[in-house]
Amino acid sequence: MKKQLLILAAAAVFASALTGCGSSAPSAPAASSAAQSSAAQSASAETPVTVKIGLTGTFNEDIWAPAAEELAAEGINLEFVQFSNFSLPNQALVNGEIDLNAFQHHAFLNNEVTSNGYAITPIGDTYIVAxxxxxxxxxxxxxxxxxxxxxxxxxxxxxxxxxxxxxxxxxxxxxxxxxxxxxxxxxxxxxxxxxxxxxxxxxxxxxxxxxxxxxxxxxxxxxxxxxxxxAIFKETEYADDSYFGLIAARTEDAENPVYQRIVEAYQSQKTIDVFNDEFAGFFVPAWTL
Known part of the structure; x- marks a missing residue:
């Protein structure tokens, strides 16, 4: 039941993909361009690094848990920053308050980029809520x-x-x-x-x-x-990636090897196991489609 209640936090981003919500959310002071994320400036994880990832809904932390554990052993520590207003994580990413976010699908991001001119790039797909x-x-x-x-x-x-x-x-x-x-x-x-x-x-x-x-x-x-x-009929085919959830980075950091490694760790069988074991198979791994 706890998982069922927590998952409601995802609804607004997948059910209202082109609109923002009105509630406030935690945010750090805007960072200067010179101080925007030590993680973004790292070429590798040879030195321990902390990467801040913006999420909406604490259930996402359960999904990220296997990747976080694996990455911690490599010196990449994930810090999750929760937002309750879906209009804020992209602004926070652009401002350097976070390093990545993973809360939206492609249709939402495309609208945000068009509307706000954000220099944000998808670097990996996450899931589809069927x-x-x-x-x-x-x-x-x-x-x-x-x-x-x-x-x-x-x-x-x-x-x-x-x-x-x-x-x-x-x-x-x-x-x-x-x-x-x-x-x-x-x-x-x-x-x-x-x-x-x-x-x-x-x-x-x-x-x-x-x-x-x-x-x-x-x-x-x-x-x-x-x-x-x-279900009497299931969504099994997708003409494009419009409804695929994604991990986003600032465009200038899209090729950061630490971020690429984070995507690789997320897109694993362990994450699929979380989808199946904790969320009754309603989450479909988008990167396999």
């Missing part, structure tokens, strides 16, 4: 009838993702010009004339008793007691 289709009344989407209702998240990023998932199931066709975040108005054809019930991503699972099916983000499915194997 989005699947669930139903209390059907075992297959083939059972859908005209007029049936499907609950979907109402934010732009996740609604588009939900619609594309239903398209991959053969339920509908979306105008290709709509891009990565289509809207209901972009649907050009229906196999079955379903109706969509749009609601906040964190409420979709609660609608299951009242709709034929619901497209639910993995973090909320887990918190609601659902299992990945309960």
């Amino acid at each position: 989005m699947n289709v669930y139903s209390n009344s059907m075992s297959s989407l083939d059972e859908l009838k005209d007029g049936d209702q499907i609950a979907v998240p109402n934010d732009a990023t996740n609604e588009g993702r939900a619609l594309k998932l239903l398209e991959s199931a053969g339920l509908l066709t979306i105008d290709p010009a709509a891009g990565a975040s289509p809207e209901i108005s972009d649907i050009t054809d229906y196999k079955v004339q379903v109706k969509f019930v749009e609601m906040d991503a964190n409420l979709v699972a609660s609608a299951l008793p009242d709709v034929a099916a619901a497209v639910i983000n993995g973090n909320y499915a887990l918190d609601s007691g659902l299992k990945a194997d309960d």
Whole structure:
């Protein structure tokens, strides 16, 4: 239950990828360019070094634990800095308050770079929080009838993702010009004339008793007691890396060998074991796709 509650902290970044939250977050005083991170200036870990990584949600520290233990033995000490406002970790990275961050997916970072001009570069992928289709009344989407209702998240990023998932199931066709975040108005054809019930991503699972099916983000499915194997249709294919979580560095530090080693340690079977053992398989290792 503790893991299920903690995982809610991830929801805003994957369920509201193009918007920020309003709460405050811990932050250190802005560093001068000359003092921006001794880690960023290190060419190797021959001398012990501390790398500050910005996260959102303490559950991420559990995911990072195997890598942190392995790296500590090599003289690379990871210090995790928690933020509760998803608009802050990239600013903190640019300011030199942290060395890396690992809280966002590519769609979010791309929007941040476009909107704010940040010189930030992805240096490795982390995970995808799977989005699947669930139903209390059907075992297959083939059972859908005209007029049936499907609950979907109402934010732009996740609604588009939900619609594309239903398209991959053969339920509908979306105008290709709509891009990565289509809207209901972009649907050009229906196999079955379903109706969509749009609601906040964190409420979709609660609608299951009242709709034929619901497209639910993995973090909320887990918190609601659902299992990945309960899904009647699963997200297994990704046209691009839009929803892949990532580790980000300042662009000037993207090739830092210490940072590259951190990515290598994270992208391991031990991390996959954490996904499977502690998070019921809802987290998919993005670097394997």
